[in-house]
Amino acid sequence: AKTSMNAEEVSAEILKYLKESVTKKYPELYTGWVVVTVPAYFDTIQKEATKRAWDIAGFEYTVLLQEPIAAAVAYWFDNKTNENWLVYDLGGGTFDVAIISSQDWVLTIKWHGWDNYLWGKDFDDAIIKNIIEPELKSNYVFSDLDRWNSKYVPFYNRLKYLAECSKKELTDSATTPIVVEGIVDETGKDVYLEIPFTRTQFET
Numbered sequence: 001a002k003t004s005m006n007a008e009e010v011s012a013e014i015l016k017y018l019k020e021s022v023t024k025k026y027p028e029l030y031t032g033w034v035v036v037t038v039p040a041y042f043d044t045i046q047k048e049a050t051k052r053a054w055d056i057a058g059f060e061y062t063v064l065l066q067e068p069i070a071a072a073v074a075y076w077f078d079n080k081t082n083e084n085w086l087v088y089d090l091g092g093g094t095f096d097v098a099i100i101s102s103q104d105w106v107l108t109i110k111w112h113g114w115d116n117y118l119w120g121k122d123f124d125d126a127i128i129k130n131i132i133e134p135e136l137k138s139n140y141v142f143s144d145l146d147r148w149n150s151k152y153v154p155f156y157n158r159l160k161y162l163a164e165c166s167k168k169e170l171t172d173s174a175t176t177p178i179v180v181e182g183i184v185d186e187t188g189k190d191v192y193l194e195i196p197f198t199r200t201q202f203e204t
Contacts, residue, residue: 008049012056019057032060039089040066040098040112068098072107080105093119120164127163127202128156132178135195140185155183170199 005013019031038050047064054062065073068087075085082103089096098112125147136142147156162178169176178195185191 008053009056011050011053015054015057015059019059033062034059035063035065035070037065037067037070039094039096039114040068040109041096041114042066066098066109067096068100068109068112069107072100072102076102076107084110090118091120095119121160123167123202124160124163127167127178127197128159131197131201132159132163132180132195135193136180136185136191139193140189140191141187142185158183166197167202170197170202174199 015034015036019034022029023031034054036050036054038047042050050064051062067089071087071089072085080102085100085102087098087100093116095115095118096112097114099110101108101110128147133145136145142152145152145156149156159180162180166176166178175196175198178193178197180191180193180195183191
């Protein structure tokens with residue numbers, strides 16, 4: 001049966017899954033208390049929604065911590081000096097930057113900013129545009145191949161998946177092949193391409 005859930009309930013399900021996973025691996029570990037991190041720019045309404053999610057998930061006590069502070073705390077354990085740090089987070093959703101002050105064992109966010117239109121998905125699009133698309137167009141017939149072209153939506157989603165996978169592979173490998181198959185071009189020709197992709201290309 002289909003179930004309708006709001007964002008807080010979906011978040012709670014994810015939190016419950018994480019809690020169950022930890023409990024299975026470490027049954028002796030107490031999981032009633034937890035630290036939940038949120039973006040620095042979260043406003044009061046968003047923070048309250050996050051709190052409701054962990055209440056639904058059944059946690060007894062939760063500390064809400066801004067993500068740049070969480071990163072700074074991890075760094076601070078080995079660097080308890082009076083100085084300022086720039087902490088940046090380029091994730092799947094946004095690009096966040098914060099200036100953290102470490103003074104006399106106190107961490108404070110001095111400034112934070114973000115760009116909701118710069119994220120990991122932009123890199124996937126760049127891989128398609130600069131690595132995959134030129135090879136496709138030089139070997140097969142694809143006119144107006146674009147993410148916004150409705151006739152290419154399923155195909156483009158497949159390419160985005162391949163781009164994301166290749167990006168992850170380059171974390172541990174200097175090179176990885178991007179294999180495009182299981183589709184046909186505009187003439188009905190089956191597509192099969194094995195495109196070499198290197199970490200140097202990705203960094204460029």
